Amino acid sequence: MYDAIILLAGKGERAKLDYNKAFYILGDKPIYQYSLDLFLSDPRCNNVILVINQLDKDKFGILPDNVITTYGGKTRMESVYCGLSHVTSDYVLIHDAARPNINMDLINNLLIDVYTYNATALAVKVVDAIKEVNLNHIKKTLKRDELIQMQTPQAVKSSIYKEALKKAIDDGVSVYDDMEVVELYTDITPVYTNGSYSNIKVTNKIDFKIMEVIMREKLWWELDIHTIPID
Ligand code: CTP
Ligand code: MG
DSSP states (O other): OEEEEEEEOSOOGGGTOSSOGGGOEETTEEHHHHHHHHHHTOTTEEEEEEEEOGGGTTSOOOOOTTEEEEEOOSSHHHHHHHHHTTOOSSEEEEEETTOOOOOHHHHHHHHHHHHHHSEEEEEEEOOSOOEEEETTEEEEEOOGGGOEEEEEEEEEEHHHHHHHHHHHHHTTOOOSSHHHHHHHHSSOOOEEEEOOTTOOOOOSHHHHHHHHHHHHHOHHHHHTOSOOOOO
16 A cells, blocks of 8 residues: 655746646646546555645645645655655655656556565656766766666655655755655665656646647557566
8 A cells, every 4th residue: 555645836937837837737637637536546545645835725626535735845855755744654656746647557567666676766768868068068978778767656665765855855965856865865776667758747838738649649558659678
């Protein structure tokens, strides 16, 4: 059994809407509602913790009893910390509301891995060449076949993550992703679980259009080309 933390306490500045992108209506419902509905449909999920921005507090209707809302912080990391204090299950899945296109297959695979390895996250292999730069000077080419691109949900054994994230916050460390906290503050080696190239984080304006096409066509699932095998 697990709890799910859905993060929507950001402001969505890069999306350049005049409101939080998590409330953008995609198809027939707001972006955050997709992952909320998925977790609520999963009997293994005890509670969903919605980490929200104070500015958005009046935007929710009546929520089911197993949905807890709490305010987030200034950074994603602080928002995770706010959500974690409400976690009571042995495992926690931390998810960016800005990724509406997750499904139960992905959750199933993630749970198998977190029960075995204690920390895992969805990820896909990098498809572009990635360079390390200094201003506009290219310093180094990284080995593409050793690189992955992290997605959410990220899944961790709750007790381990509560302790690790507290240490990271006390140290003033800044991270973008939960697995980095596990890497830095535990002796666990996190793994990754195959994600999906259509599990896009709506970030810039163009992503709304891309997501609208994906949601309308559901192309990637139907063609079953969204996952890549572990090699
Ligand atoms: N998030 C959060 N609390 C924060 C910052 C981000 O809960 N202080 C959430 C966002 O709401 C989002 C997820 O973390 O669902 C991923 O962050 P990002 O895509 O960066 O969203 P925003 O911070 O809202 O967007 P931007 O960085 O463009 O302002
Ligand atoms: Mg942000």
